[in-house]
Amino acid sequence: MNTTIMLFLLQDGITNGAIYALLGLALVLVFAVTRVILIPQGEFVTYGALTYASLAAGQMPGTAKLALALGIGAFAFDLFVARKALHGRLVVRSLITNVVLPAIVLALTIYFAAQKPPVAVCIALSLVIVAMIGLYLYRIAFQPLAHTSVLVLLIASVGVHLALQGLGLLFFGAEGQRGPAVLSGAFTAGALRFTGQSITVYAITIAFIVGLWLFFGLTLYGKALRATAVNRLGARLAGIRTTLSGQIAFLLASVIGALSGIMIVPITTLYYDSGFLIGLKGFVAAIIGGLVSYPLTAVAALVVGIVEAFSSFYASNYKEVIVFMLLIPVLLLRSLAAPAVEEEKD
Amino acid sequence: MSALLSVTDAHVAYGKVEAVRSVSLEVGANQIVTIVGANGAGKTTLLSAIMGILPLKGRVAFAGQNLARLDIEDRVAMGLGLVPEHRELFVTMNVEDNLQLGAFRIERNKAKASMERVYTLFPRLKERRKQLAGTLSGGEQQMLAMGRALMGEPKLLMLDEPSLGLAPIIVADIFRIVTELRASGVSVLLVEQNAQAALKIADQAYVMELGEFVLSGKASDIAANERVAASYLGFQHEGANAI
Numbered sequence A: 001m002n003t004t005i006m007l008f009l010l011q012d013g014i015t016n017g018a019i020y021a022l023l024g025l026a027l028v029l030v031f032a033v034t035r036v037i038l039i040p041q042g043e044f045v046t047y048g049a050l051t052y053a054s055l056a057a058g059q060m061p062g063t064a065k066l067a068l069a070l071g072i073g074a075f076a077f078d079l080f081v082a083r084k085a086l087h088g089r090l091v092v093r094s095l096i097t098n099v100v101l102p103a104i105v106l107a108l109t110i111y112f113a114a115q116k117p118p119v120a121v122c123i124a125l126s127l128v129i130v131a132m133i134g135l136y137l138y139r140i141a142f143q144p145l146a147h148t149s150v151l152v153l154l155i156a157s158v159g160v161h162l163a164l165q166g167l168g169l170l171f172f173g174a175e176g177q178r179g180p181a182v183l184s185g186a187f188t189a190g191a192l193r194f195t196g197q198s199i200t201v202y203a204i205t206i207a208f209i210v211g212l213w214l215f216f217g218l219t220l221y222g223k224a225l226r227a228t229a230v231n232r233l234g235a236r237l238a239g240i241r242t243t244l245s246g247q248i249a250f251l252l253a254s255v256i257g258a259l260s261g262i263m264i265v266p267i268t269t270l271y272y273d274s275g276f277l278i279g280l281k282g283f284v285a286a287i288i289g290g291l292v293s294y295p296l297t298a299v300a301a302l303v304v305g306i307v308e309a310f311s312s313f314y315a316s317n318y319k320e321v322i323v324f325m326l327l328i329p330v331l332l333l334r335s336l337a338a339p340a341v342e343e344e345k346d
Numbered sequence B: 001m002s003a004l005l006s007v008t009d010a011h012v013a014y015g016k017v018e019a020v021r022s023v024s025l026e027v028g029a030n031q032i033v034t035i036v037g038a039n040g041a042g043k044t045t046l047l048s049a050i051m052g053i054l055p056l057k058g059r060v061a062f063a064g065q066n067l068a069r070l071d072i073e074d075r076v077a078m079g080l081g082l083v084p085e086h087r088e089l090f091v092t093m094n095v096e097d098n099l100q101l102g103a104f105r106i107e108r109n110k111a112k113a114s115m116e117r118v119y120t121l122f123p124r125l126k127e128r129r130k131q132l133a134g135t136l137s138g139g140e141q142q143m144l145a146m147g148r149a150l151m152g153e154p155k156l157l158m159l160d161e162p163s164l165g166l167a168p169i170i171v172a173d174i175f176r177i178v179t180e181l182r183a184s185g186v187s188v189l190l191v192e193q194n195a196q197a198a199l200k201i202a203d204q205a206y207v208m209e210l211g212e213f214v215l216s217g218k219a220s221d222i223a224a225n226e227r228v229a230a231s232y233l234g235f236q237h238e239g240a241n242a243i
Helices: A003-034 A041-056 A063-081 A088-113 A119-145 A150-172 A196-218 A220-230 A232-237 A242-264 A274-288 A294-314 A316-325 A327-337 B043-051 B072-078 B095-102 B108-121 B123-127 B138-151 B168-183 B195-201 B219-224 B226-233 B237-242
Strands: A186-189 A192-195 B005-014 B017-027 B032-037 B057-062 B080-083 B156-160 B187-192 B204-209 B212-218
Touching: A003 A041, A003 A192, A003 A196, A003 A220, A003 A242, A003 A274, A003 A294, A041 A063, A041 A088, A041 A119, A041 A150, A041 A242, A041 A274, A063 A088, A063 A119, A063 A150, A088 A119, A119 A150, A119 A242, A150 A274, A192 A196, A196 A220, A196 A242, A220 A232, A220 A242, A220 B095, A232 A242, A232 B072, A242 A274, A274 A294, A274 A316, A274 A327, A294 A316, A316 A327, B005 B043, B017 B032, B017 B043, B017 B204, B017 B212, B032 B043, B032 B168, B032 B195, B032 B226, B043 B080, B043 B156, B043 B187, B072 B080, B080 B138, B095 B108, B095 B138, B108 B123, B108 B138, B123 B138, B138 B156, B138 B168, B168 B187, B168 B195, B187 B195, B195 B219, B195 B226, B204 B219, B212 B219, B219 B226
Parallel strands: B032 B187, B032 B204, B080 B156, B156 B187
Antiparallel strands: A186 A192, B005 B017, B005 B057, B204 B212
């Protein structure tokens, strides 16, 4: 092997790894705050990517309608829960966030889809649509189960994943799509060629990680999210609603997923079901981080990306197998290192 | 006048086992009320149910409002605070963040003033404000748990075994602060195994045995009661001497 190939593979691996890092961080965040293992993370990726690609191609994405439908469902849930003590302010607030907002976004999407909007508009719309889907999904599928066990939440999570994947097939068809690059152009440095897109991936990943770090370290809501993750009862006794933390976590996860999709889709053709495998690789990184450590997850994600790049060069048929095999030694080590299995509290 | 907290005919059950049976209790404004009793009498269960952590059959009213349909967070916002037995601190966060989160439901500028008040009550916390909560000593953790609850500006603070496992000198400190709280207008519902110390500072007292109140009345009368003295006060030398 020569150095040039090695550098290429490394570069490729780091680009993918950066995206897995974002996804892995989102998984750790959602699990820490809500105890949900977010299998549908991959669907957020495909939804973001394909919504973006459809909009850029001047097609109307079905996800905008799904957001409105889910929003109406979430509104109905809110009304049902509060049925004994309905008061105006609560109803109006729920109506605005769950129905009016997605209706406006749907109208904007219809308006823009007809006229091949600029890239920035496509990105913004895709992010908002997927963010709303994430938020309403939490309200409909996970909030009513918030007090149940991790296993029940996992089963719900698998169900949501299957439903979203089916809907993805309905909205986008079985054909793969590619989107326009966020940043076109390229430059070379030595033997390496950096495309505008890979630079975008690095820049957005770093910006997002720094942004999350500031959010968790400095803002009251970020600290509240951490508090819920550290001690759920303690957070409730401080007046921090578990549902609020859950909403923020899902909002962040869906935005991160959609953003990852938008960054990948100019590089690789994505199908309605591609997201699952991408999400799983973020999951491998999250597991290596023990579903608790953010820095370990980020580093593990880079390793996953690099291993994937090298294995697709040397043994492309086995590249997924090799990536997922990374888990086995980690799980072995973890099971040996952990002194005892702690029973689930609360 | 109506009491700040009134619990009427409360039952709390874990599955089929009733841990608290037919308990009624009142806490008035500016009062320290204590519930004393042996380990396993149901004191912690009762406090958890009043806070909304466990389901309760019966009626609980706070500041004249029925709490039945309210979540823990709503009760906190109404001015009901609980410092639980296990403190439930955010151990990987520093003292100041823990306190700041205690004021999650309070306006930002008010929270600043609250923090100053807490630091005046517990100067130790101010010294350690950048230290992680998990690295504090037991006494400091208890102070932080109380401080965090006070940040939410409660009208009634419920303390579950604040003296448990602490050195006598720190216990004395905590009991002194409880009386200071009453002076500043915060009512306290104090659950204690250290009956002698608790009865000394309380206005009203209830004695709990096997899930029921067997005695209630003025704290001084309860302290003088022979049966209580025999069951609960004989064993409490260490903590009591420090006060």
